[in-house]
Amino acid sequence: MLDYKDLRVAEAQADYGSFKDSVRAPIHRWFMYPAGFSYRLVESKIEEYSLGARSTILDPFVGCGTTSLTAKEKGVNSIGIEAHPFVHWVTSTKLFWDYDYDALREAIADSHKRSAAADLDALSARIDAGEFPDLVVKCFSNDNLPKLLAIRESIAELRGVPEIRDFLNLALTSTLRIVASAGTGWPYIAPSKYHSKTVKRDAFTEFKKQVQSMYEDLIYVRSTSPSIKTTHTLILGDARQPFPGVKQEFVDLVVTSPPYLNNYDYADRTRLELYFFGWASSWSDITEQVRDKLMMAATTQVTRTSDRQTSLSDEIREASPRVYERLSTVIRELSQVRLTKGGKKNYDIMVAGYFNDIFQVLQQVYRVLKQGSDFILVLGDSAPYGVYIPTDFVIAELALCCGFKAYQVEMLRRRGDKWSANTQRHKVALRESIVTIGK
Ligand SMILES: C[S@@+](CC[C@H](N)C(=O)[O-])C[C@H]1O[C@@H](n2cnc3c(N)ncnc32)[C@H](O)[C@@H]1O
Secondary structure (H helix, E strand, O other): OOOOOOEEEOHHHHHHHOOOOHHHOOOHHHOOOOOOOOHHHHHHHHHHOOOOOOOEEEEOOOOOOHHHHHHHHHOOEEEEEEOOHHHHHHHHHHHOOOOOHHHHHHHHHHHHHHHHOOOHHHHHHHHHOOOOOHHHHHHOOOOHHHHHHHHHHHHHOOOOOHHHHHHHHHHHHHHHHHHOOEEOOOOOOEEEEEOOOHHHOOHHHHHHHHHHHHHHHHHHHHHHOOOOOOOEEEEEOOOOOOOOOOOOOOEEEEEEOOOOOOOOOHHHHOHHHHHHOOOOOOHHHHHHHOHHHOOOOOHHHOOOOOOOOOOOOHHHHHHOHHHHHHHHHHHHHHHHHHHHOOOOOOHHHHHHHHHHHHHHHHHHHHHHEEEEEEEEEEEEOEOHHHOOEOHHHHHHHHHHHOOOOEEEEEEEEEEOHHHOOOOOOOOOOEEEEEEEEEO
């Protein structure tokens, strides 16, 4: 176990694990989520498994909605679960297409008119008086931030159904990173870096362009998607807990990409958006409202003194002594290696928490999946502080302990190459895989 003997190479689908295709696809492109995967992966699985209007596909880590949106476009029912409230809101907005289109057009014109008429000096004074956390102020030019605030206010003043305000607020969300003068490229925000190109972009103009392109996307998908009505349930919840309202053995296929074991902090990556819209105003706000709700995947979620479980669970020990032993060895090694590193990152606790959480998710997925159906995961393996963990094989082995019958691991691509020049980083070759687990 935990070796490469069953590793197949699926080179033709190398980009399935990345958002590259999705940034060019209607509606998918409304929010640039660095953690997103390819809609083509979902399309190909819907076809391969011959799913239709009587089938339901589940994504327990639905993120910005690639699985649900593709299912809707292809006439398949879907259930998505997402624990990050902001990302959940993005997805629910992308999944709503049933506007009164006359009212939508009127609201768009109204919001443009109101923001053009806004008193920008008064808005600048509010910004000077502390309307936004510093990070937001540093990310935009003195011209653009009052304009962005004017747009935010003009949307808030609109009457009518909330979905129209959501649509416009999502257009404004996308505009933020387009017009930011600081280095806000995903995933990091670097207010100290200055983008001479974006600083010339005008917030009003870019917002209008974004709204227009989103409106055209809606018209396009409505004309190309099947007319048959399908149901798309989106749950703001925790994939480790029983999925509310989802019956046992109800789901025909699960396609997902869980957080990778790579110290990626999803909460921090949406900081600019959370601060701009007032969902949060400090690190501790974000911890309370987002970070603490997510499964363990980053050392920023760990505090060594917390009473959160710091070792592998007894459940895993009982279910698979072999996997438990193997992972415990890795965790012990990490608890030593971390002491030799400047940052002393809590990778040992992060790894234990990650597999404890994934084990719970596997159990929940097993419960709702039909007999004979598959659970497909796209994920990367890991090497925190250079200690290698074949995450794909470990998860597959844990799945067998939950009752799943068999698995297959295919490599999509090698990854981590862009860090090769970094002398601080380990040189372990990493891969992204697609794991298919059968019930
Ligand atoms: C790799 S991303 C999935 C991206 C998705 N495939 C897409 O195309 O947008 C993993 C997602 O899991 C979410 N997440 C983390 N912990 C969760 C939990 N306990 N329950 C549900 N979702 C969670 C994160 O917020 C993140 O959006």
